Amino acid sequence: NKKNMNIFFPGRSRLKNEFLNLDQQGGGARYIGGSGETQQEVQQRLLREREMKIRAALEKLSRKRRLLRTRRKHKEFPIVSVLGYTNCGKTTLIKALTGDAGLHPQDRLFATLDVTVHAGQLPGRVTVLYVDTIGFLSHLPHQLIDSFAATLEDIKHSDVLIHVRDVSHPENVNQKANVLNVLRNLRVPDALLSSMIEVHNKIDLIDNYESTEDDSLAISALNGRGLEALKTAVERRVLAATGKRLVSLKVDLSTPQLSWLYKEAAVQDVSVDADEGSAVVKVVIGNAAYGRYRKMSKYRMPIDSWSSMQQS
Ligand SMILES: Nc1nc2c(ncn2[C@@H]2O[C@H](COP(=O)(O)OP(=O)(O)OP(=O)(O)O)[C@@H](O)[C@H]2O)c(=O)[nH]1
Numbered sequence: 001n002k003k004n005m006n007i008f009f010p011g012r013s014r015l016k017n018e019f020l021n022l023d024q025q026g027g028g029a030r031y032i033g034g035s036g037e038t039q040q041e042v043q044q045r046l047l048r049e050r051e052m053k054i055r056a057a058l059e060k061l062s063r064k065r066r067l068l069r070t071r072r073k074h075k076e077f078p079i080v081s082v083l084g085y086t087n088c089g090k091t092t093l094i095k096a097l098t099g100d101a102g103l104h105p106q107d108r109l110f111a112t113l114d115v116t117v118h119a120g121q122l123p124g125r126v127t128v129l130y131v132d133t134i135g136f137l138s139h140l141p142h143q144l145i146d147s148f149a150a151t152l153e154d155i156k157h158s159d160v161l162i163h164v165r166d167v168s169h170p171e172n173v174n175q176k177a178n179v180l181n182v183l184r185n186l187r188v189p190d191a192l193l194s195s196m197i198e199v200h201n202k203i204d205l206i207d208n209y210e211s212t213e214d215d216s217l218a219i220s221a222l223n224g225r226g227l228e229a230l231k232t233a234v235e236r237r238v239l240a241a242t243g244k245r246l247v248s249l250k251v252d253l254s255t256p257q258l259s260w261l262y263k264e265a266a267v268q269d270v271s272v273d274a275d276e277g278s279a280v281v282k283v284v285i286g287n288a289a290y291g292r293y294r295k296m297s298k299y300r301m302p303i304d305s306w307s308s309m310q311q312s
C-alpha cells in the first residue's frame with residue numbers, strides 16, 4: 001500500500017502545525033496542562049481523533065453519494081465536479097461561480113465534509129450543477145485510502161471536471177501529479193480526463209502570475225479574476241460533453257411547438273412577441289430532438305447558436 005499512500009501525500013504543514021503548537025504548550029514539560037497525559041500520549045490521541053474525524057466524514061459522504069446518484073439518474077442538469085487538494089479553494093470557487101452565499105469556505109482541515117451541489121448559470125444561460133468534492137489530503141492514514149478514493153468514484157459520472165490548483169502552495173506541482181494519479185487509478189474515462197479544465201487559483205497571491213502550462217486558466221476565486229473566461233470554458237465543454245447545443249429558436253405560438261420544446265429540451269428562456277404570435281426560445285437541445293424540431297417548424301434556422309463556438 002505504500003505506493004498508494006504517496007498518492008495522497010506531502011505538504012505536511014497542517015499536521016506539523018498541530019504538533020508545533022503542542023510543543024509550545026508543553027514548553028519542555030513532560031505533562032501538559034495538568035491532564036496527566038505525556039506529550040506522546042497527546043500526539044497519539046490527536047492522531048486517533050484525526051483518523052476518527054476523517055472516518056466519520058467518509059461515512060457521511062458515501063451516504064450522500066448514494067442519494068446524489070439516484071437524483072442524478074434524471075440527468076436534468078449537466079454535472080460539473082470540482083476537485084483538488086484541501087484548501088485549494090474549491091468551495092470559494094463554487095461560491096463565486098454560483099453566488100451561493102450559503103457556502104462557507106474555511107482555512108482549516110476538511111472545511112468541506114460533505115458532497116454539496118450548487119446550481120450555477122453559465123454565460124449562455126445553461127444551468128449546471130457544481131459538485132463540491134472532499135479535498136485531497138496530505139498524510140491520509142493508509143487504512144483510509146480506499147474509502148477516500150471511493151468517495152471520489154462518483155466524479156466518473158460528471159459531464160465535466162474542474163481541477164483546482166492552489167498555485168501559491170509550495171507543493172502544488174506534486175499535488176497536481178498526485179491528483180492525476182488518483183484519477184487514473186479511479187479509471188475516470190479518457191474523454192472526461194482530457195476535457196478536464198485545470199484552474200490555477202490564488203493568483204492574487206503571486207505577482208504577475210503567468211502559467212507555464214498550456215490549457216490552464218489562471219483565476220482568483222477570491223477577487224474574481226478569470227471567472228468569466230472559466231464560465232465560458234465550462235459552458236463550451238458541457239455542451240460538447242453532453243452532445244447538445246444551445247440555440248435560440250423562433251416558435252409559432254399557435255402550434256404546440258413551445259410545449260414540445262419544454263418536453264424534449266431544456267428551455268432556458270422565453271421572450272414572447274405578442275403582436276406576431278411568436279416567441280424566441282433559448283434551449284439546450286440534443287441533436288436528435290433538434291433535427292425533429294427543424295422538420296416541424298416553419299422557422300427553420302436558429303436565430304442564434306452557441307454550439308459552433310471554437311474549441312480553444
Ligand atoms: N488569496 C486567495 N485565497 C483564496 C482563494 N481562493 C480560496 N482562498 C482561501 O483559501 C482557503 C480555503 O478555501 P476553501 O474554498 O475552503 O478551500 P477548499 O478547496 O474548499 O478546501 P476543503 O473544503 O478543505 O477541501 C480560504 O481561506 C479561502 O478564503 C484565492 O483565489 N485567493
Ligand SMILES: [Mg+2]
Nearest residue numbers: 090091111112
Ligand atoms: Mg471546501
